[in-house]
Amino acid sequence: MPTNAERFRAAYEIKLVEAMQKSPKDYAFTIADAPNVAAKMTTSLAANTANLGPAGKAAARACGVKPTLRDIRAYLNEEKRGIDHARHRSEQART
Numbered sequence: 625m626p627t628n629a630e631r632f633r634a635a636y637e638i639k640l641v642e643a644m645q646k647s648p649k650d651y652a653f654t655i656a657d658a659p660n661v662a663a664k665m666t667t668s669l670a671a672n673t674a675n676l677g678p679a680g681k682a683a684a685r686a687c688g689v690k691p692t693l694r695d696i697r698a699y700l701n702e703e704k705r706g707i708d709h710a711r712h713r714s715e716q717a718r719t
Contacts, residue, residue, distance in 0.1 A: 632696070632699065633662050634662075637658050641658050643678060
């Protein structure tokens with residue numbers, strides 16, 4: 625089962641490629657670089673050392689996370705704290 629960080633990185637890559645296809649002039653790198661950029665941004669967001677842009681917000685929504693730095697960071701770091709995000713969110717929805 626993939627970790628939250630792996631799910632987020634995959635969603636970030638997809639959303640980044642979609643954004644790059646819509647506005648390629650807005651990016652200083654190519655689509656081939658998207659996997660590396662997504663991995664670096666995921667690590668940086670988890671460490672709270674990155675700015676949150678449209679692709680990051682879209683990735684958060686795709687993962688069912690509120691698109692804020694605080695909530696994304698919590699989601700990315702949940703495995704470290706032993707929290708099962710899917711179960712935690714379903715329990716919150718019941719209350």
